[in-house]
Amino acid sequence: MKQRRNKILENIKLLSAGAKGVSVGRTEDGKTVLVSGAVPGDLVNVRVKKSKSNYFEGEAADILEYSEYRVEPKCIHFGTCGGCKWQNIAYxxxxxxxxxxxxxxxxxxxxxxxxxxxxxxxxxxxYFYRNKMEFSFSNARWLTKYEISSEENFGNKDALGFHIPGMWSKILDLKECWLQEDPSNEIRLAVKNYAVENGLEFYDVKEQEGFLRTLMLRQNSKGEWMVLFQFYKEMTEERIRLFDFLLSRFPQITTLVFTINAKANDSIYDLDIQTYSGEGFIYEEMDGLQFKIGPKSFFQTxxxxxxxxxxxxxxxxxxxxxxxxxxxxxxxxxxxxxxxxxxxxxxxxxxxxxxxxxxxxxxxxxxxxxxxxxxxxxxxxxxxxxxxxxxxxxxxxxxxxxxxxxxxxxxxxxxxxxxxxxxxxxxxxxxxxxxxxxxxxxxxxxxxxxxxxxxxxxxxxxxxxxxx
Incomplete structure (x- = not known):
């Protein structure tokens, strides 16, 4: 049976922003069109994904005219990473x-x-407003369309970064992130480079094996940093050498903690957290109030x-x-x-x-x-x-x-x-x-x-x- 092609709505002017970041336009007969992959002000052709009696849902197939509200995204990962989806819109x-x-x-x-x-x-x-970031290790980094279509061997596929939306086993290897101030980027890149150079195993999400699993970086307003590692298994000598390297390189790290997690999920709330360096927590001050923040604490980011x-x-x-x-x-x-x-x-x-x-x-x-x-x-x-x-x-x-x-x-x-x-x-x-x-x-x-x-x-x- 021949597969039916998606309907195309032509020349749809996107007028406003809707729920969950979609852009909203209307057809000539007044029917609402909810569009992903574009911004308000764009003129687009829309590939329809869902058709209801009073609205369409779809994605931008072609952008015919670009919105005056558009700006150049700062991050090189924009469009692939699941965060910062409005980075192409003026603040x-x-x-x-x-x-x-x-x-x-x-x-x-x-x-x-x-x-x-x-x-x-x-x-x-x-930008750089978050005080907490969590990254995942993977031995199967996300490959770009160019890499997949080429016949080149890109070698090491280890990654430290974010999960690709809808593909939990694939990790985007972050070169930069504009959400947390430095030394966040510097710490993450130093950890990744050290791990690759020293042959440390990155976690295999599908097979559930490896050594390095997740990395959490947390800071307070005084510039003190907490680092939390999740390891899939204990490798004491390798872990200590990694920790000593980080502490010698980044004096901003006031406490370094870790846990061993052999579960199927990355949640730390039922795990025992061990302290390698420092007190195991940091303090935050808000208009004279003190708050103790540990690796499991909820605190506004x-x-x-x-x-x-x-x-x-x-x-x-x-x-x-x-x-x-x-x-x-x-x-x-x-x-x-x-x-x-x-x-x-x-x-x-x-x-x-x-x-x-x-x-x-x-x-x-x-x-x-x-x-x-x-x-x-x-x-x-x-x-x-x-x-x-x-x-x-x-x-x-x-x-x-x-x-x-x-x-x-x-x-x-x-x-x-x-x-x-x-x-x-x-x-x-x-x-x-x-x-x-x-x-x-x-x-x-x-x-x-x-x-x-x-x-x-x-x-x-x-x-x-x-x-x-």
């Missing part, structure tokens, strides 16, 4: 697209029209924007000093501790026990005796009995995962009836859905999008609701 336009997406979600999904949309808070640095996010959250909460604050999905208690100095009492709830342990440790470290933390599934812990046995909240802060809040959690918030709700979200679509469930009792006063991840389509949003 000012990235901010516009993100702001508009948030506002449109609040209006279209939430059904709100009368609210203040504060201009998006852009990042002071659109964009330090400067996280600090602004917390400052704005505190500003939206408008605390006077005598309030009881609930912090739902508290994580390691970062926001809870940040607002605790301005509140009478803070009650945090989180589902991950390790995060709660860290929150308790941080509260003790910072001398905050007015914080209490509880662990459990939010919809089960935050119930009628919990409300009956705890003081009424004056202010509630919630920062759920991308899926948003369970309807039962929203129901309990309405029972609790705090005067102010500050909703921090990494997904304005589910945020809009959730606050729509509260519109009979609460007025949406204002929102503030915050760009935590430049060169990507991701955006955070803070919303303030006041009880009617």
């Amino acid at each position: 000012e336009k990235q901010l516009d697209f993100k702001h508009n997406e948030v506002v449109n979600n609040i209006k279209r999904i939430g059904g709100f029209q009368d609210f203040e949309a504060i201009p998006i808070l852009g990042a002071p640095e659109s 964009n330090y400067k924007q996280a600090l602004e996010l917390y400052r704005k959250t505190l500003e939206f909460a408008d605390l006077k000093g005598d309030e009881v604050v609930y912090d739902l999905y508290t994580g390691t208690g970062t926001i809870a501790q940040y607002v605790a100095r301005k509140a009478k009492q803070v009650i945090g709830i989180e589902s991950v026990q390790e995060a709660i342990n860290a929150a308790i440790e941080h509260a003790a470290l910072n001398g905050l005796a007015n914080t209490t933390f509880y662990c459990g599934d939010m919809k089960n812990v935050f119930n009628d009995a919990f409300l009956a046995n705890h003081p009424k909240a004056d202010v509630l802060i919630t920062d759920p995962p991308r899926d948003g809040m369970h309807p039962k959690v929203v129901e309990q918030i309405l029972k609790l009836a705090p005067e102010r709700i500050v909703y921090v979200s990494c997904n304005s679509a589910t945020q809009a859905r959730d606050i729509a469930l509260m519109k009979d009792d609460y007025k949406l006063v204002k929102i503030l999008p915050v760009d935590m991840f430049p060169q990507t389509y991701h955006v955070e949003n803070i919303a303030l609701l006041i009880r009617k």
Whole structure:
């Protein structure tokens, strides 16, 4: 049977950015077209991948006219690497697209029209903003189309870098990365070169064998670095020589830790971490608060924007000093501790026990005796009995995962009836859905999008609701 060719839509002008970074255009008869592989402002021919009654999904087959918003990507790996997908769009336009997406979600999904949309808070640095990066070793690096089609023997196929999207066994061998400041690139390249020169085995993802498995680089705002290696097996002499080489080459490394991982996955949370050099952790300071960061710790990866996010959250909460604050999905208690100095009492709830342990440790470290933390599934812990046995909240802060809040959690918030709700979200679509469930009792006063991840389509949003 002859295979049907994909339909081509011709001369589609891409007008805006849509969810997950696609560009949005329309056909002559008004049907929406969602296009990957192009940017807003391009004029394209679209190869249709999916056709529905009210929209098409496809990819750019030809770019007929290039958008005025385009810029030259800085990274040589752009288009192959799965990150930084908006690196070919001017940063000012990235901010516009993100702001508009948030506002449109609040209006279209939430059904709100009368609210203040504060201009998006852009990042002071659109490159080299991450404080944590994770890289994988592989003995089967990703080959370019040129390499595959040629008959040349390219020799060593060892790689240290990122997984190719959709191809977990293939690793892009990074020559450079614009996400984390140096010595991140220097450390990664030094590790790779040392391993190749000394014949160390790179991990074989398919066969699950080898020595070097993953490398994590983590830094704080003071320029102190933590390095974590995952090895598939122990090779003591080779490991020690590698570690001593790195420590002699990079004095910025204040702690070096490692683990042996023979599991099928790379998760470290159920593994024993061993310290070779230093304390096994680093500290981060945020407006006078200290946070202990270990290899398993969750901490916002964009330090400067996280600090602004917390400052704005505190500003939206408008605390006077005598309030009881609930912090739902508290994580390691970062926001809870940040607002605790301005509140009478803070009650945090989180589902991950390790995060709660860290929150308790941080509260003790910072001398905050007015914080209490509880662990459990939010919809089960935050119930009628919990409300009956705890003081009424004056202010509630919630920062759920991308899926948003369970309807039962929203129901309990309405029972609790705090005067102010500050909703921090990494997904304005589910945020809009959730606050729509509260519109009979609460007025949406204002929102503030915050760009935590430049060169990507991701955006955070803070919303303030006041009880009617």
